[in-house]
Amino acid sequence: MLRTPTGGAGHGTAHTGEPLVSIGAVLAQLRDEFPEVTISKIRFLEAEGLIEPRRTPSGYRKFGPQDVDRLAQVLRMQRDHYLPLKVIKEHLDAVGRGERAPMPGPPREPLDGSWTADAAELPTAARIGRAELLAAVGAEGSELAEWESYGLVTPMPDGGYDVESVTVAKLIKDLSGFGLEPRHLRTMKAAAEREAGLVEQVVAPLRRHRNPQTRAHAEATTKELAELSVRLHAALVSTALGVRFH
Numbered sequence: 001m002l003r004t005p006t007g008g009a010g011h012g013t014a015h016t017g018e019p020l021v022s023i024g025a026v027l028a029q030l031r032d033e034f035p036e037v038t039i040s041k042i043r044f045l046e047a048e049g050l051i052e053p054r055r056t057p058s059g060y061r062k063f064g065p066q067d068v069d070r071l072a073q074v075l076r077m078q079r080d081h082y083l084p085l086k087v088i089k090e091h092l093d094a095v096g097r098g099e100r101a102p103m104p105g106p107p108r109e110p111l112d113g114s115w116t117a118d119a120a121e122l123p124t125a126a127r128i129g130r131a132e133l134l135a136a137v138g139a140e141g142s143e144l145a146e147w148e149s150y151g152l153v154t155p156m157p158d159g160g161y162d163v164e165s166v167t168v169a170k171l172i173k174d175l176s177g178f179g180l181e182p183r184h185l186r187t188m189k190a191a192a193e194r195e196a197g198l199v200e201q202v203v204a205p206l207r208r209h210r211n212p213q214t215r216a217h218a219e220a221t222t223k224e225l226a227e228l229s230v231r232l233h234a235a236l237v238s239t240a241l242g243v244r245f246h
Helices: 023-030 039-047 065-081 085-096 130-137 141-149 163-176 182-207 212-241
Strands: none
Touching: 023 039, 023 065, 039 065, 039 212, 065 085, 130 141, 130 163, 141 163, 141 182, 163 182, 182 212
16 A cells, blocks of 8 residues: 655655666556556656656656655545646645645535636536536526537536536636637537547447456546547647647
8 A cells, every 4th residue: 555645745856765666666556556547647647747757867767655655646636536637736746845735625615605616626526506607607597508509518417517517618708708609619519529539439448348447447548538638639729820838
């Protein structure tokens, strides 16, 4: 069982004398608690700045115990708290600086029934009602009805909305400030559905596998491919517009 760091995160600062291991050895250490973790996932978290392993002169990654602890903490916060990578990084970096940083958590609905949470802060498993979504996004009921008519926002079977619907609604509202109407966004939705179809082609064989661990790995692979797809999409848009996003 991996120990959870109680002080600052190592973040690529293995002390002299600490044993350094390869990425394959790290994967083996993590597999008991995180059977879905892959080498590509670890590389992705490194690219996002969540971990900073050492490099040998020939370019191979080497991880110390603090690096492995931090990686386990990142995976645990993703799994147990549904936190975005940016929030996880800010939290662990604050802990590493010795600051008192409470674990980020989902916002709570105030007693008066109003909802002021930013869509990006809602927990992945959250379900909110129509009134709460409108309050969170700052939209009118007629606007939401139009978004739904174009299939841009879809309520759950129980009539509620999940966090992704809230995020989509917030982005649609922001884009409307630039004169982009729901009918203009149908091409974006169609492109997203084509990208989702490509991901499904990759993970479909894993979902049908008899081994439960392989099926669980399909879900992790889906999330990882979705993250990579979003990054590629942003880079392609940036290239097409000739601008650089920071």
